[in-house]
Amino acid sequence: MKPISTERLIIREFRPNDLGEIYRILDVELKFKDSSEQDSSIAQRKKWLEWTIQSYEQNRLLLNPPYGDHAIVLKDSMQLVGTCGLVPVLAPLGLIPYYRYMADAIDTECNYPEVGLFCAITSHYQCRGFAYEASMGLIDYAFSKLKLKRIVGITKQYNNPSIAVLKRLGMRIETMPGHKWMQVVGFLENNLNTDGKTNKMAG
Ligand SMILES: CC(C)(COP(=O)(O)OP(=O)(O)OC[C@H]1O[C@@H](n2cnc3c(N)ncnc32)[C@H](O)[C@@H]1OP(=O)(O)O)[C@@H](O)C(=O)NCCC(=O)NCCS
Structure with a gap:
């Protein structure tokens, strides 16, 4: 994916020499784990970073969407402050009445494929609107370039900053308090003009 430029940020592909900083942010500082096996x-x-970098090219060759983590850097200093990206989602979204209605998904047993949004920002730079700004950059890209119909954000009910970002993005928030990992889901629909131009986003 070509770099995305927003007012204060550049979202670009990771490079091998980002290892030290992204390790510090995700593992040392935020103690972020995608699974208990990690x-x-x-x-x-390092393995994750190599896989992430290789996947950029492989996704391109396979004509896949540019899934995967991308570096968030500050425009004024080029400092790496976080990661964000589009992720494939496979989830029992038919459990959510709003999704059943919007996606005509009646089955509550099946997993439904969607594209999700992920973001993490180093603690020192949190609460300055960077997650919102980076996510908006990705959403603009996904809606106008990829012509994606919908984007989702999934988080836990205790993750108040993440929920705040989903709300500020204009997402429709649905909750499933009893679910193991799909407790809060944000949905943003892409409303296209008949000429194919994105003119409005609605939650
Ligand atoms: C979630 C995360 C990416 C937000 O990053 P950020 O750059 O601070 O986000 P923003 O500055 O754009 O917005 C933060 C929002 O959270 C709100 N917030 C911050 N701390 C909060 C708290 N403890 N309780 C409630 N809201 C809180 C802020 O007020 C702001 O909302 P507002 O814009 O309506 O005022 C960041 O907290 C993070 O990296 N968390 C760890 C990784 C993670 O959990 N990622 C999400 C995975 S689904």
Whole structure:
């Protein structure tokens, strides 16, 4: 994916020399884990980074969407302050009445494929609107370039900053408090003009 430029940020592909900083942000500082099988070693983060970088080219060759983490850097200093990206989602979204209505999804047992949004910002730079700004950049790209119909954000009910970002993005928020990992889901629909231009986003 070509870099996305917003008012204060550039969202670009990761490079091998980002390892130290993204390890510090995700593993040391935020202690972020995608699964219980993931450890917080720099060796594991290095494998992740290599896989992430290789996937850019492979996704391009396979004509896949540009899934995967991308670096968020400050325009004025080029400092790496976080990561964001589009992720494939496979989730039992038919459990959510709004989704059943919007996507004509009547089955509550099946998983439905959607495209999700992910973002993490280093603690020192949180609460300055960077997650919102980076997410808006990705949404603009996904809606205007990829012509994506819908984007989702899934988070836990205790993750108030993440929920605040989803709300500020204009997402329709649905909750499933009893669910193990799909407790809060934000939906944003892409309303296209008949000429194919995105003119409005609605939650
Ligand atoms: C979620 C995260 C990306 C937000 O990053 P950020 O750059 O601080 O986000 P923004 O500055 O754009 O917005 C933060 C919002 O959270 C709100 N917020 C911050 N701390 C909060 C708290 N403890 N309770 C409620 N709201 C809170 C802010 O007020 C702001 O909302 P507003 O714009 O309506 O005022 C960041 O907290 C993070 O990296 N968390 C760890 C990784 C993570 O959980 N990612 C989401 C995975 S689904």
